[in-house]
Every structure is written in structure tokens, then in C-alpha cells.
Amino acid sequence: MCEMCDGKSWEQVREQNRKRIARYGYTTVLVEGSPGSPPFGYTMGLTKSGHPELLVTGLDARAAQAMLTLFATMVLSGQESFVPGLALLGDECSVYSLEVVHPEDVLIWAHELYGCRMSAIQLVWTDVEGRFPWAPNANPELLQPLHGILPPSWGAG
Template sequence: MCWQCDHPEATRADYHDVLRRKILAHGWAVQYVGSERTPFGYTIGLHPAGLPELLVAGLPPETTLKILNTLAGYMVREVEPAPGDTMQLADEWHGEFVAVAEPHAHMGLGLELYGPALRGLQFVWRDRDGHTPWCPDFNKGGLRQPVLGNRSAALSP
């Protein structure tokens, strides 16, 4: 269950406090949005460091958490990927970065904490056969992955 479901008496401000504590302890938090149609997850807490928040769509919670934590750690320690950059992760995950066109539509808690200047960068993963969502053969019979921006669109400052 979700934190808010487990704490029905809590307010949205209480959950913001939980997120702030996680961000203070770890540098960022991951918010997973479960959905039968298209689950997704995103980071909250990279924005104060001048970085875009990260988003992954169409994967189960454990995989989403692992990918986002790996990417966030890389961005904090190494470099911010640009839209159009590709990356190979451990466990054979390979993907391309796409600027999220409308972060306010997908990263609500980040927006609530940091305001409208929030930027988003989606890690668009390839399926087991190496196909991207732009390919008609992408993930046949598996989860779909919406792409939440234009391919290789630059992030606005």
C-alpha cells in the first residue's frame, strides 16, 4: 500500500514532510505511481542541485526504484545527461533521455515542493530485443511505455 493509504489521517503537508526527510537523508526520494495502464516513477529532490528530476514509465516498482536511484546517483556524482544521450546500465538496461514536455502533468509532488521551474528528464528504456517505443515491434505483449516529450528536445533552463 501507499504511505497515504496507510496513514488516512495524515495531510498532504505530512507527506511533504516525509519526502523532505527522505531527501535530506538520501539526496532524493522516488515517488512511484501505480497504475494498471501505465505505472511510472519519478525522483523528487534533484531540483535544488540544479538538476532535472528523473522519470521512468511502464516498469514495476522495484525496477523503477533501481533505475531511478542508479541514474540519480550518476547525475549527482558525475554529469547531467542531455536529451538524446543514451546510457547502458547494469542488468542490461539501455535507454535514451528525453526532456519531459510537461512536468506539471506527471511530477505533481515535485512541483508542489519546488514550483513551476521544475524540469524533468525521462529515461526511455529499450525492450529485451533492443527496440525503442518509436519502433512498432517494441515490447510485444508487454508493458507499454509512453514517451512524455519530444525525442532529443532540449531541456529549458
Template sequence: MTISPAIQAYWDQERREIIEHIRRFGVHLVYVSNEVGEECTCCAYLRSVGAERDPVPTEDTPENPPFCYTVGLYGIGHPELLVIGMERDACGTVLNALSGAIHVGRDLVPGEQLTVAGTDLLVEELPNPGQILFDANGFYERPPMASLPALQLTWADGRGRFPWEEGHESGPWPQPRPGEFRADLPG
């Protein structure tokens, strides 16, 4: 597979940004949303240098919810963290707060319940991180079949009910259970 100079330049810049965020903040967050009309940073960069890439017009749907994950926790001996189906600002608040706690010695374990910024969370092991955490695996040079470990943070609705509990209100996007979701790379 031949990689164009424009794509290689983008990847180099992205790697530098990830390193800078990890140095400054202890973690880099990757938020993935496929809203129609929203150009991803890679496509925007390629367009700015005159290279072509066909954007894949998809929408956030129950099968394709937005998600956010960390890059950098694996480097300090902790699994990366993933949140699915939560609004961008809320994801950032939850993941930054937990990443900060991890950096001062907190370890999250599957089955643990906690509350962050008023949101009840359940920590669950993610069985398929290689199908979701593309930037994290790329940063640590891990192939999908030997992915770094990750934990999915399942969040409760405003009344404290988790997705499997009766009366749970999912909001705009339901949360898939760990192992039921995989991200798709653009074509």
C-alpha cells in the same frame, strides 16, 4: 477551497518524509500505480484518522500506466527524472542509480543513450512535467504552468529495441512518448 485538518496533516507528514529521504538518500521516489484494491498512502492515512475520502478505482491500463519520478534533483540543479510503464523494483533501481551518479557530478542530457542495470535507456526532454510531477512541483512550490524541468527515461525491451522500433515488446504497459502522457488527479 477549504482543506480539512486531516488532509493538511497528511501533506505535512508527506513533506517531512520527502525531506528525510532527500537528506538520507539524496532523492525521494514517487511511484504511482492505480491498481484496483491498492489503497494509496493518502487514503490509508485519512482512513486511519477517521476522515473519509472516496478512492478512485482505476486500473493500470495502456492509457493509465504506472510511473515513477524523482523529487530532489531539481534542488541540486538537475531536472527531475521520470520512468513510465516499468515495474516498481526496476524503476527504483534505475532512478536510484542515476540519482546517485547525478549527485557525484553526472549530468544527463536529452538524446543521450545509456545502460543502467542491464536496461538500455534514452534520455528525452519531458515537455509537460506540470501534468505529471505533482509531488515534485508541490515540494518546490511550483505551479503546474511553471513546472520544474524533467527528463523522461525511455527504456528498451530485453532485446534493446525502443518503443518506436519494429518488434519492440512493451510488456504489460506501453510507454507513451514524451508529451503524450498526463497523470490524472483523483476526483
């Protein structure tokens, strides 16, 4: 999963990302987790279309890729535009859009490409019981670090 770990140089990965963005309108970056640091993934390329990049945390690579692909495709086709505070309610999972406060600290490749023009929305997902991570009875095993500030109406518990 780590292209640089597999021997590619920074320049090779950057060029590959640029080619994917040119071809598909975006690409995804998936970051493996480690003890105490859950995995995360994000888009790169939505900035070019005037939309914030998308970030998900706490999902394995396959689930993160699926979620990012679904929502990036919706953005690029004009079906959806994510803004802070948007809640999408689904049968199996709901998603809340949270503005990422310091995207440059998390979306490293996107920041390298777009600099300060880049902004990001974190897609915070519910557990199987429909609970967001800030709910008092949320599953503590589902680590989903938040990279933004919740509106006061949502509370943190």
C-alpha cells in the same frame, strides 16, 4: 506503496519527502498503475542540485526504484548528467533521455515542492531485444507512455 492510502496526510508525506531529500539528496515517488495506465516513478530533489528530475514509466515499483536510485546516485556523485537526447547503451538495457514537455502534469509532488523551477527528463528504456518503444517491432505489451517529443531523427516508427 501509497503512503496516503496507508493513512498519512498530504502534510505528513510532504514532510517525509523533504526529510529524505535533506538526508539523501533526493527521494523517489512511485505510482501504481491501473488498467490502461502503466505505473511510473520519479525523483524529487535533483532540482535542488541544478539537475532535472528523472522519470521512468512502465516499470514495476521494484524496477523503477532500482533505475531511479542508480541514475540519481550517478547524478549526485557527478558521474552523469542527463540532457535530452543522451543515450546510454548497456549490455542488458539501453536508456534514452527525453525532455518531459509538461512535468507539472506527471511529477505532482516535485512540482508541488519546486513549482515552475522544476524540469524533468524521462528515461526511456529498451525491451530485452534492445528495442525502444517507438521501434516498429517493439513489444506492444511493454507500455511506456512518452511524456516528451522525440527528435525527428529518431522517428516514431
